[in-house]
Amino acid sequence: MDRKLAAILAADVVGYSALMEQDEQGTFERVKAGRKGLFEPEIARHHGHIFKLMGDGLLAEFSSVMDAVECAVALQGGLAERNAAVPEDQRFQVRIGVNLGEVIVEGDDRFGEGVNIAARLEQIAEPGGIYVSGKVAKEVEKKLAFAFEAMGEQRVKNIAEPVPVYRVNLHGQPRRRLLKARRLRDRWLILARLAAVVAVALGAVLGIQGWWKSSGVAVDYASIAVLPFDNLGKDPKWDRIADGITEDIITDLSQSDHVLVIARHSTDVYKGKAVDVRQVGADLGVRYVLTGGLQANGDRVRITAQLVDAATGADLWSERYDRSGEDIFAVQSDVTAKIANTLGSQVGVIRKSQLKLAQHKPPNSLTAYDTLLMADQMAFTPVGGITKDGLIEAEKLFHKAIDLDPQMARAYVGLAYVYSYMFGYGFAVSPEQALSKQLEAARKAVELDPNSNKAHGALGQALAWNGEGAQALVEFDKAESLAPNDADTLALIAMNINQEDTARAVRLSERAILLNPYYPNWYNISLYWSYFFSEQFDKSLKYVTLYQNPSLNEISFTAMLYGYLNQPNEAKKVAEEVLKQDPGWTAEKFVTKWSIAPGHNSELVAEGARKAGLRACATAAELKGNPNMIHMKSCDAERAKAASG
Template sequence: MERKLAAILAADIAGYSALMEVDEAGTFQRVRAGHQELLEPEIQKHNGRIFKLMGDGLLAEFGSVVDAVECAAALQRGMAERNAIGSESNPLQIRIGINFGEVIVEGEDRYGEGVNIAARLQALADPGGICVSGKVGKEVGSKLAFAFEPMGDQRLKNITEPIACYRVNFDRGSPDRVEPHLRNGYPTHKKTSIAVLPFSNMSGDPEQEYFSDGITEDIITDLSKISNLHVVARNTTFTYKGRPVKVQQVAQELGVTFLLEGSVRKVGARVRVTGQLVDGRDGSHLWAERYDRELTDIFAIQDEIAHAIIEQLKVRLLPDEKVAISATPTEDVEAYTYYLRGRQFLHMCSKSYMLLARRMFAKASEIDPDYARAHAGIALCDSVLHSWRYADVSIETILATSAKALELDPDLADAHAARGLGLQYGGQREQAAAEFKLALALDPDLHEANYFFARFFFEEGDFERAAELFEKATQVRSDDYRSAVLLTCVYLALGRRADMKRAGLLGLERAERELTLHPENSSPAQLGALALAYLGERDRAKEWAARTLAIDPDDLNAMYNIACAYLHMGEHEPALDLLEKVIPIASVHRFWWSTDPDLDPIRNHPRYKRLVERTTLASP
């Protein structure tokens, strides 16, 4: 068996299935023209060779990693230019992944992990974007004036070990964004680079975790507003939460020069915040400060920390950036505290916690009527509770609440996501999709936008797009078990059994962790039971099902999820017993179980037929 080292480029058309559905002949012609006029000539020009063509993608081999990366940038620029002069309402966009590694040579074809990783990286790339492995970054070094923005270690399907991944910024036309890559494991960015690690909760009360997390996120948000500062995203740095870390190792893993770490102690009306800025190259401390203040000074503390970082790193602020950093979503610390608590409850996602989250957001908006985030939180909770039939609130009221949030802050991604969900449940699907897209454009890492837009696509039958967004949601929040478990349903619908198992194991691991922390919360028990059913662990699935119904015996959503687990295990009678109790819920969410191929044996069951008829009649 012949083996060799090669740079492998994987390219794929984003949303190809949807484009073909809209205009099969036109899409086919555009894809073929793109291959002949752009992809094939550029790959040849950069000394590459296409060794596999698929309907919506290709695999190419390069002897030089530099050639492969330069070719990828040329392809994306060329595709953008073609879209700019075209008149199509649905322009073609490609995703590109590049890996450098050993491949198996078989005639003109190439196989092996080196090829597989490139294909997986392509799936992580944004439409119009490039994602590369850490090996590619090391080989390229500072040879190209591109930005290589760390995405952290990613778990790729069917790849045992996590892979260090980087997003490539190839825009040479915008000098402020150009950043050469790593040299000797550390960045040589034109922009100064920093990662903010999760601040430790020193309050002695685990329930105060939401407060230290909220402060960390707000500092990341403030620093991210500075164009001359590269800040690692929240979802990447929070993978280090609760782990003992070595500063220099973390700096190298994230590809940054500086790290900010700290702690928060909140006791009554007082708060103590410590912060220290560390040089990741040698571990030296550049700045450290402790703030002992009244809780009402928390916004001033965050502002002082941000300005201290700016001063120490000698970063130049533009006038509008000074204003943006000084601005706060609310001036009232009590409203802020209620909002952060609401966010914590929202992510726990069971009936009781969703109602708690809504009360927290409502209290925040009562204290500060101009708090846009609080109004967005109310709209989101009302949409979810409406879908579960636990809120006597109209779609019109939900849309009015989200409109209030957008009136206060038109660029608030949370408000656009909440409005999208309200529009979706109101049957205005085209407008809902537009709001979800806008939310992701404003904040690609917003968990709610990725999660609910994924559910939207699953309901549409676009399983590929649903999978992409659910995968992103699991990456954005390391405690998100819901997206991981629902991915099992998506991959089952796609016939991708290996991916279904991977997603199920991840969802189960996260659900177990959450259930240990909050044994009173039925949500992880519900989803854990479903994951176990898909993984074939029938006895444990039944144990988790019983635990769910013991925690929340009257929760319709809990009954629905347990019914899904029973259906998948072939336990038809107990499943139908539960589903017949939850017709309002099943009428909204029946797409989850109606697409399961393992339900074929029950399709002709009289009770099943009556149930399908009743859920159809009960649909909103």
């Protein structure tokens, strides 16, 4: 008796007996046609096979759990399309269950708990729905385009232990918007219309407006197909590595919430073929195509990658990575993450290309995504540096993007950072109001897209800056778990935890620049803060001086760092600039602004100020004038001496 691990899909027709009673021959023919015209082809296309047919359902086996879930989604989408094209009395619905477990193999049949749980999940699923086990959700939730809604542990017939059950949320905003081929996209549009009609008819609030409406957004966003990387050598063992690189790049790129990535099974058809990328773009409905290959030579391996504009055939970016092949899996992880971050980060190649396209459009034809791109550029990567006017204009543009698409979570993320910059750079008329708006925008972003690492990162920062440190760490952990290879997310977390957990902050900062060597200016903040509080002053100075268009914050740190590194002349020169910008600067004032808690870290700032020739301690009058100012014990004696003198 053979056993193996398999993904099992169970599907049956809802109310089959009643349908047969009403119209036996018609129901039989319609169900048979649906099986032949939709279910069998889709299951085969997703590399599965049907091992059991019943009058009202079927059981299918897949070697890949990702294929099983994607197939289930495609089946429900395809059935909705077919239903939309026939009279209501000729429609039927199915429910689907998917489980991952061990099965007993007996000829062409499959038995065991792996099959039984899939069948039980199908029985408790709602019409038109897909229920999966906890094992399935755990395996695929970070790799597929659909949110998984926890339904709790369910007791099902003939299964001793409760089964953790998750519903595939076809109507929520996806965590990663993986594009399919154009025909699949059309299918979803039809499903959207049907779902909207059902929602209105039932008076239900399904929360589908944003994503289904954004089938428009999906086309609007940057879309990319990653073609299978070629093994350019003769050794077949490198085929597996080439496939792994392709898979990893797709997964890592999918973490970027403004890049839509074609699922791998839609690009596998091009493996080993000479293709015209413009035709690939037309076939799959994408703007960009990434190609690449690897070639081993002795103990070295060369990996190449090239990004092409599918509309024009123009090369946008190419890179070559030469590495030792001794630990190829480490090389694979390193190179794929770098490629993904170079292409998909905040200042990545794709983002810049999309911004150029938007800037050449007439103002009245700008989409929500175009507007978002220009707001991002205006706020966070302006040519002349961050300014108050630029942030105000960016705020207007983010609001315009929201007007065009009220469900665009990324625009609320942008707003949250605009308010944080207004506060951080001292541009806000009311700092308290800026922090309040930051928190409000970040909460809205998470509400709209609870599976976005960017939204959770923005909320983490907003909570931290609003004094809710413990909850902030929860959000940061969620953001990192959703996107462990997203350099922007890692740098953001590091920037906000460098006082509480300096070791983690340093580790995340260093990994961020490893993943994204062409990192944006703001990464330097996380680097110099993290190194400062870990007392690696030479490294901190390196990154604070790399920061472009420094504000008073960077200048203050620079003065303190020169003090710590025993460079008094440089420290004095920079300290003079600090006092020129803020004659009343003190370390206590500085730690208050940045909520640096009294203790080791605040004393580190105070000692740096003294070494730079700056005032560490506020006067008694200054403290009285600002009762919220954080004061340091090391300043008590100084104030007492001043009072007695």
